[in-house]
Amino acid sequence: MQVAEIISDVLGQDVPIRIVAYDGSKAGPDGSDVALKILTPRALARLATAPGTLGLARAYVTGEIEVDGDVYDVLNAMADLTLHDLSRKEQVALARKLFPVWLRHRQPPPEFEYRPPGRLHSKARDSKAISHHYDVSNRFYEWVLGPSMAYTCAVFATEDSTLEEAQAAKFELVAQKLALRPGMRLLDVGCGWGGMVMHAAAEHGVKALGVTLSRNQAEWAQAEIERRGLSDLAEVRHLDYRDAPEEQFDAISSIGLTEHIGKANLPSYFGALYRRLRPEGRLLNHSITQPRTPLTRKLDPFIARYVFPDGQLEPVGDIISAMNDTGFEIRHEENLREHYALTLTEWCRNLEEHWEEAVAEVGLGRARVWRLYMAASRLGFERDNIQLHQVLGVKLGDRARSGFPLRGW
Structure with a gap:
């Protein structure tokens, strides 16, 4: 399956922005002023372990996804699609689809992702x-x-x-x-x-x-x-x-x-x-x-x-x-x-x-x-x-x- 189609599955089939992937695949309207560029299969590996907004964010902050245009404009265009994460059933289906990519390109979360230790609110x-x-x-x-x-x-x-x-x-x-x-x-x-x-x-x-x-x-x-x-x-x-x-x-x-x-x-x-x-x-x-x-x-x-x-x-x-x-x-x-x-x-x-x-x-x-x-x-x-x-x-x-x-x- 082409990479752009996989990203469309995450964002929704009616995604209003261009999606351009490293394998040459594309999705979304060609006339859109903003685009998501999937630069490496590592971005898909992120989505395998964290389908939805967290996986996309990890890929963006590590440079595995690039934004063509203003970040706010991209988020605004996707707002109705990404306000809520995928359902559990959709997450499992996506993870299975991306499992081979994850095996080859898996990596730990970015180093500045943080969960403080100790008792909550001590x-x-x-x-x-x-x-x-x-x-x-x-x-x-x-x-x-x-x-x-x-x-x-x-x-x-x-x-x-x-x-x-x-x-x-x-x-x-x-x-x-x-x-x-x-x-x-x-x-x-x-x-x-x-x-x-x-x-x-x-x-x-x-x-x-x-x-x-x-x-x-x-x-x-x-x-x-x-x-x-x-x-x-x-x-x-x-x-x-x-x-x-x-x-x-x-x-x-x-x-x-x-x-x-x-x-x-x-x-x-x-x-x-x-x-x-x-x-x-x-x-x-x-x-x-x-x-x-x-x-x-x-x-x-x-x-x-x-x-x-x-x-x-x-x-x-x-x-x-x-x-x-x-x-x-x-x-x-x-x-x-x-x-x-x-x-x-x-x-x-x-x-x-x-x-x-x-x-x-x-x-x-x-x-x-x-x-x-x-x-x-x-x-x-x-x-x-x-x-x-x-x-x-x-x-x-x-x-x-x-x-x-x-x-x-």
Whole structure:
């Protein structure tokens, strides 16, 4: 059987892109502007052991499959065909068909495919999982994220807003929801490179502490705090949120941490944040979510093994229920799904503009991982396969006082 026909079996017979294979076979419309090029039988060996998206991803990041055109355009064209992996019956049939190729060309998964050891969501394992993704290279992230070094969804006033404007607007939106004022104390858990901490200190006179499990992030953030002259107000520590100071803060922001917690740990997670808040203190939880209750809790296997080991996404209703059951009164909820698609569009553009430098810094395979995952994530937000929600809660004071005005945040 010709190689292009085999790939069509994986993607579907009505695949809307060109498929060009090393044996000279072709499939799909000749007039398509984008194509998948199957360069070596090793790509088929990948599909034999991992039919569907994981096998295709392995072949792409190792250079055994090449994309002719923009990766996003290819994924967008295939979106309706590849949103779900093959059925078990289809996987078995494909594996049998490819067994002879696998015998001759089998190989281990790429070296940067990672599953952290230890008990799920223990402090040691969480540290390894976070380090795998965030301790890649600060310089690499500077090229992708831009000057803000914000690795979370921005907030665009218009589609013409720059990424830096949108990231500043995101931090200010969080600050307004938390009603930050001079002299207040803010705890930012999972603080990344310290963007929220520095914004709170510089723009609102807040004494802000950020904690992150990434040593690279903490070192970069602390150096930037000193460079900006914010050391009197801002600090970032290399620390698990569970080990953050027990003193009562006036506000807590969690921007992009909940995805790493796991459903079973949501009660203890929100409980830890609740204990650290003073009465009438506010929590803003900003996280990627499932658009509906999933049949399975597993992430896409490519994302789980290459990008966010141990990551888990929950429906926003589960997050709200967990916050509410912990004791928070929910005051506001907002879906920023389209904003994250725009954010990822800018990150993808940054990566392409710095492609040669990025490859030199982290290697071709890892750069391909980021190119693929960011393009796929952009498509996921556009197609409502994932969402981004901000949920604002308050720890009620005496006689259920919230400290909220009658209108507004």
